[in-house]
Amino acid sequence: MQENILVVEDDASLADWICDYLTDHDYQVTQANRGDIAVELIESDNPDLVLLDIMLPKKDGFEVCREVRQFYTNPILMMTACSEEADEVLGLELGANDYINKPVKPRILLARIKALLRRTDNSSPGSYSRVFGALRLDANSKTVSYKTQPIALSSNEFEVLWLLASNAGQVISRTQLISQLRGIEYDGFDRSVDVRICRLRKKLLDDPHNPRKIKTIRGKGYLFAEDAWGNA
Structure with a gap:
């Protein structure tokens, strides 16, 4: 069964090129230019993935991402012509799973899409829950509670927390995190994981100056401390 990708891009020539390229790689493609x-299409069609430009008429990509994350749980890959880190961070905070810079390189685009869809496929129902004292995670519903209180996490934040919790007690490097979360190699400049961990610490009441729950192991990566979450 073909996976359906919604391409949201107001540059007609670029949109047509992307749609043709993805169609050639056996994806079913729908297109929107506003x-x-x-x-409307995301709500009615529930595509397997949305490729979303930032600069759009009527509603920009940030507005679209913010609005659809109220009901849409599949991956959003944002496209940006701007190299400003603030735009990339904002997109991630609003619920985008990944971003890609213009001009779009076809093989990188395809790799990012495959990685995001692969992660979705691997989220099938099963023993997808984790409990560490007062912290509870459920991968099926992508929900988290701490000390019986629900914690509102973006899908990006949940993915990082789930990956760390699934490797509790082990140091996970930035390279490993980015490779598993984004399907690409760490280039030494990507700070998306750092942003997400910073926000996780704040929401999970972990002291950012002396974190005990999600620790920074200098020069190595991050460690999820399985015994730092108190009693259930």
Whole structure:
């Protein structure tokens, strides 16, 4: 069964090129050139993945991402012509799973899409829950509670927490995190994981200056401390 990708891009020539390229690689592709239309299509069609440009008429990509994350749980890959880190961080905070810079390189685009869809496929129901004292994680519903209180996490934040918790007591390097979360090699400049961990610490009441729950192991990576979450 073909996976359906919604391409949201107002540059007609670029959109047509992307759609043709993805079709050639056996994806079913739908196209939208405005943000408001994209929201309607995402709600009605529930595509397997949304490739979302930032600069759009009617509603920009940030607005679209913020709005659809209320009901849409599949991956969002944002495209940006701007190299500003603030835009990339904002997209991630609003619920985008990944971003890709323009001009779009076809093989990188395909690799990012495959990685995001592969992660979705691997999230099938099963023994997908984790409990560490007062912390509870459920991968099926992507929900977290701590000390009986629900913790609102973006899908990106949940993915990082789930990966760390699944390797509790082990140091996970930035290279490993980015490779598993984004399907690419760490280039020494990507700070998306750091942003997510910073936000996780804040939401999980972990002291950012002396973290005990999600520790930074200098020069090595991050460690999820399995015995730092108190009693259930």
